[in-house]
Amino acid sequence: MLPDPPNCSFASDNAAGIHPAVLDAITSANLGHALAYGEDEWTRQVETEFNDLFDREVSVLLTLNGTGTNILALATMLQPGESVLCTDWSHINDDEAAAPERVLSTKLISTPSVDGKMSVDSIHARAEALGNIHHAQPGILSITQATEWGTTYSVDEIGELCEVAHSYGMRVHLDGARIANAVAALGLGREGLRKMVVETGIDTISFGGTKNGLMAAEAVIHLTPYPKPLGQHLRKQVNQLGSKMRFVAAQFLAALDDDHWLAWASHANAMAQQLHNGACEILGDAAGPPPAVNSMFPVLPNEAATALRNWCFFWDWNSVTSQHRWMTSWDTTQADVDRFLEGVQLVMSSVGDHN
Ligand SMILES: Cc1ncc(COP(=O)(O)O)c(C=O)c1O
The missing domain is CATH 3.90.1150.10 (Aspartate Aminotransferase, domain 1)
Incomplete structure (x- = not known):
């Protein structure tokens, strides 16, 4: 009764293949030897490209998958005794097999959400734990853009969430597994990214690539200065240090080129x-x-x-x-x-x- 199915499923952007331009970039990088673990020219170049993208010096830690990227991002932000405030639908809460709790010895405080979005009221409510020695101290607000429900926060909404979180001394993490889709939806090009994450006050981003045509290429980006050696050690500890880093970097170079x-x-x-x-x-x-x-x-x-x-x-x-x-x-x-x-x-x- 039904015709032949479409050539693709509608399951996930994760189910899609690798963009040909990305595959070409991997092939082009496949020339001779290059030092491993990020000591290569592609990785240096991608760091420069990310500085251009954000129009400021950022710290870049290339990584291999989305869950590990979130774990690393949170690892670089968390202090002992702190918890992470997130929504009930957030990937870190719902889809990471309790990895943040297990690996980081932290507590995720999930809060009911509408359309997968965090509210300012939830931050105020959870901030009541601050100063109570018996409660984990909310230290990080983690939001997802675009959300797990395919919705987006407006720039103003992110700005307000950051302002409230910062007023309580929390840092703000953005799970940007689909940040490209959210920025593209704004229609402002690179300027949209800067408005969305730099001007609003986001501290750290899990910058996704894999869902947008790359193969196992993600990054933790710190928008505020972050000690590189510390980030590199933490990345190694959470198993996100790829030895053949040039191939991860080459993929991002292809994606960032001409804003593909x-x-x-x-x-x-x-x-x-x-x-x-x-x-x-x-x-x-x-x-x-x-x-x-x-x-x-x-x-x-x-x-x-x-x-x-x-x-x-x-x-x-x-x-x-x-x-x-x-x-x-x-x-x-x-x-x-x-x-x-x-x-x-x-x-x-x-x-x-x-x-
Ligand atoms: C919002 C969000 N964050 C993080 C991830 C984690 O990606 P991975 O499956 O590569 O660990 C996903 C994957 O679907 C996601 O949707």
Whole structure:
């Protein structure tokens, strides 16, 4: 009954392959020997590129995966006895197998969220623990941009969260596994990044690459001066020091060149928008709100979700609300979107026929 499935799934940007420009960069870096562990010219160059990107001297620790990057970022920020304030849906709370608690001997204080976003009121409420010797001391606010629910904080919202957190002496970490999608959605190019994270007062970023066409390439970026040797030791301790670092650096060089990172993320965002436009015609309000970035969360009857998922895979997101996640990536095409929508239309009308 259903046609051939699309060429891609709508499961995750993690499911997408490596962008050809990134693969080319890896191949170009594959020349002879270069010193390991970041003592190479590609790593030096990428440090310069990140300084240009943020328009200031930043500290860059290249890393290998998103969870480890968050762990390293938090490791560089935490003091003994401190806790990390985050949302209930945050990746560090929900999807990292308690690695922050285990590896960092810290406590995550998760707080209920709307659309995956932290609120200023939650910071005020949790700050009541400050000074109480029996309570872990909230030392870090961690927010995700774009969030796990595909929403984004506005620049002003981030500014306000940072201001309140800083007023309590907390530092602010941004899990930017999908920071490219969030910056692309602002439509201000590099200036958007600077407004979003520099002017707002973010202290440390987990800067994602893997979800945006790179292969195992992420970075911890400190926007305020950070002692490099300390960061390097911590990176080694949390197993994020890759020996063949030049290949990680080469990937970022390809992504930052001519701001491809923003073009790739913009494309993923645009495909999600197209998907949502078509889904609205079929599902109406059940398509959910328009995507801010590259994911949407439709409500589907179980029977339809199963049939569609067996045809072209995607993840269930919230079993209580019957929401599912459809996610696009740098390589999703309009033809993939059209084919997927064709399937949605067919499945939904056959489910309707049974009713
Ligand atoms: C918001 C967010 N942060 C961090 C990660 C961690 O990435 P990894 O799976 O590479 O550990 C993910 C992965 O999906 C994510 O969605």
